[in-house]
Amino acid sequence: MHNWLSVTGWLKRWLWGIVLLLLIQGFWSLPVAARVTLNEDQQLLNEVWRIVNRTYVDASFNGQNWSSLRQKALRGGLKDRKATYSAIESMLEPLGDPFTRFLRPEQYLSLRTSTRGELTGVGLQIALEPETGALTVISPIEGSPADRAELRPLDKILAIDGVPTTDMALDEAAERMRGTIGSQVRLTVGREGQSSFEVLLVRDRIELNPVHAELRQVPDQSAIGYIRLSQFNGNAVSEMAQAVQTLKSQGATRYILDLRGNPGGLLQAGVEIARLWLDQGAIVYTVNREGVQDSLEARGSALAQEPLVVLVNGGTASASEILAAALQDNGRAKLVGTQTFGKGLIQSLFDLSDGSGLAVTVAKYQTPSHHDINKLGITPDVVVEAPSLKRDQIATAQDPQYQAAINLLSNATLAVSG
Incomplete structure (x- = not known):
């Protein structure tokens, strides 16, 4: 009996040893993420x-x-x-990739708010210059503190409150310029052809009304509908549609669409606005990491078929370039101005679990003629250089690009297809 109990005890210990060994082996066969509680x-x-x-x-x-x-x-x-x-x-x-970036909760909230048409700060739309990494002004927002201080596209922001922007991330720069209404921020600005200078800006609420439209009576021509689109936010499509319909009812028979200084915004807004001007044709091709190509097309829903000229410059970027290229490549409009910015990448925004966000470059895009414009930009049909203009000089007799568009619209043979 004693010997049997001894054998039984040994057998039990042996079986438990086998079970323990199997448990250990099973544990180490799991993925690392499953082994460790993060x-x-x-x-x-x-x-x-x-x-x-x-x-x-x-x-x-x-x-x-x-x-x-x-x-x-x-x-x-x-x-x-x-x-x-x-x-x-x-x-x-x-x-x-400066466009693939992490957004801390306050940065992400501010970005999401701005795409809905609300913002507080100085009103500067900025980017990192691809070749040099310099913090560059794409455009000041109309009526903003930066606009009133006459900051200009292609100005360089060299320092913010004395902190050099060399190697500063885009979102860090934006965050340093944000703040409560009434607070101040000092920018050191570099401008081609002159010494650097400082600008003291008082932060304010920024009104993001993306569309400005008015009917222009031009001597010896029928009425022209002038539309300036400043960005592609959540209000842009509806405001653009309303502007076209209103101008049409007022008697506009030709149009100028001003995309100068428009840094882009929501891709879908750019596509939908293209559909307001195009009845048929590709608007943009997207190419993902596998090289798979997809296209977004016009839907036969154009609101206007009349002649159209689009004004562009070095501050015309991203969704603005998608719109401009779609109208140019489909023969719907002529482009006037200077080479555009050259951003041919598409980002998606991802919510993260702690309220922060992530912007990731998920695709490249090509124009309807399959041109990759990234870091190259779009060449206008009519290249017209322009001096630096004050806000009240834009789209006036002092604006040579606007005048070139007027002259082009006076040409009765201006081709329109759609």
Whole structure:
């Protein structure tokens, strides 16, 4: 009996050993993420990594080992949320893409608010110059503190409150210029042909009414509908449709669409506005990371068929370029002005679990004629240089690009198709 109990005890210990071994082997066969309980900061970093891994337009990740960048970020230690945000930004930096960026909660909220047509700050639309990384003004928003201070497209913001912008991320620069209404910010500005200078701006509420339209009576011509579109926000499509219908009812028989200084905005708004002017044809082709091409087309819903001229310049960017190229390539309009900015990349916004956000370049786009304009821009049909104009000189006799558009519209043979 004693021997039997001893054997039974040994057998039990042996069986438990086998079970324990199987449990250990099973544990180590699980993915790393399943083996370790990640804290909230690690989960947030992994969340960003997975989104980029799944959607980023360049499957080579700019020649970087994307998995290794995640491991490096996790090894760096995420002691608090601020450190986690910095780690995420460092992880994204080797992609070499200023448009793929992490947005801290306050930055993300401000971006989402601005696309709905509301904003507080100085009213500067900015970008990083692709070749030099310089913080560059695309355009001041009409009526904003920056506009009243006569800041201009292509001005360089060299410092913000004395902090140099060299190597400063776009969102950090934007965040430094935001603030409460009535507070001040000092910008050091570089402008071609003159010494750098300082501008003191008082932050204010920015009214983002993207469309300005009026009927112009031109000597020896029928009435011209002049429309200036300042950005593609959530109000742009409805305001543009209303402007065209109103001008048409007032007797407009020709149109000028002014996209100068328009930095873009919502891709879909650009596509829908193109549909207001085009009855048929491709508007834009998108190309994803697998090289799969898709197209967005006109739907036969144009509101106007009359002759159209589009004004463009170096501040015409992104969704503005999609619209301008669609009208040019389809023969619907002539472009007048100077070379456009050259942003041929499409971003998507992703909500993150802690209220922050992520902008990721998910595709490239081509014009209807299959031109890739990224870093190249669009060449106008009629190139007209223009001096730097004050706001009240735009679209007047002192504006040579506007006058060139008037002259072009006077040509009875101006081709219109749609």
